[in-house]
Amino acid sequence: MHDGSIPPVLAPPAALGDHASRAHDGPHDAALPAVAELFRDHYEFVWRLTGRLGVPAAAVDDAVQDVFVVLHQRRHEFAIRGSVRALLYGITRRVARRYRERAARHVELVEEPVEPAGPGLDEELARRQAAAVLRDALAGLDEDKRMAFVLADIEGMPMPEVAECLEINLNTAYSRVRVARQLLQRAIARHHARAHRRTP
């Protein structure tokens, strides 16, 4: 189990398409790594997923905790038949659903995170604005298409792994990603159009 200390998480996480986390060409039913190791390698992946799955920003950290705690408590029930990230995605999706329902009941507790603003950081501001545009556009998609795009184009998963995470066949995964891209492109275009109209 874990040794009680904070794992060495400063190393770059292997969540973005690292080979070790992909088990498509490896043996099935591999042993689940220790929770500290999973946290070190997949913390950012889980953190991003919780936000993409609609968990309010104020509750993301709690949801991430729940994911790894559930993973530890039920580790003997889990068997890695494919991707570790696919397993994490399944757990995160269930945890996120619970947090979304809780947030819907307690709207007053949900607060939008305060965006830190630094003076003279135009590039950073533009990045934040672009991220906000894409985040809003993603929020406008249904979950199937949104998560297909997130896993494939943001998390960088190969399409078979995306299909595994979403528990759909590969062609459906391709289709969802294409449709999501088209919808996002239209949303970005509308953003540019509104920006042009506001700019004198």
Next chain:
Amino acid sequence: MIEPLDDELRRFVGALREVDRPGEAARAATWAAIDARLAADVAPRRPARLSWPLAAMAAAVLLGLGLAAATAWRGRAEANVEAVHQHAVDPTIHPLEPRSVRAVESPQARSGESLQPGPEESSQPDPGESLQPGSGESASAPESPHPNGPTSADEPRGLERDTGESPPDSRKPARPAQSRRRPADSPSLRPEEVASFQRAQAALAAGRYEDALAALDVHGRRFAAGVFEEERQVSRATALCKLGRVDAARDARRRFLRERPASHLAERMRQICRDDE
């Protein structure tokens, strides 16, 4: 194979990747919280794992104790049942009703003075218990079969209690075969009284009349108001007659017939020394 993102969408995706990243402080805090929760979960789970064998052992111990208690209870219950049966069979455990000896033998008590041996009889040495060695039966038969029975040292008290206040343990019944008549059926018959009288009867039957007289004297002193009073007078008259002390035998006969004309031994007493007359 899916086609790559267009440049614009790739820029937005890149911006989102850059912005939506947790800080190191958030990572450390999240891990600390996870670690604390796992530690809290681990603490109670360890004894839970250990509790299986402990619970099994505890259950086995409890089962064993229950079986032992049930066995002990059953054994005690059976013992009680046996004790009840024995209690029902053994008459010595029953509390005995005080024998109405005083009422039965009140004539004897009244005639106690006249039943004292005559001058010739009183001149005989008091054999007491020491006279018995000459008798084979007296040597084999104990004077007081009951361990708690009165001894010669208890004679005065025995005489006093003989009126019906004798202790319960001294009232062990004699077997019916040992006696010829009522004493056998009497619940208040004392074994030592029966044994003492049997010694006298045995000496009389064996022709040892002196020993019989001595034994009857001892019996008369110890059990003056006993149930063998009439039998003792008949036996005494018989022994006197056999010893040739005819006058004494006749006196005893006359006194008996005068005091107990309705006795069931009256006819037998009349036959004593009759031929000599």
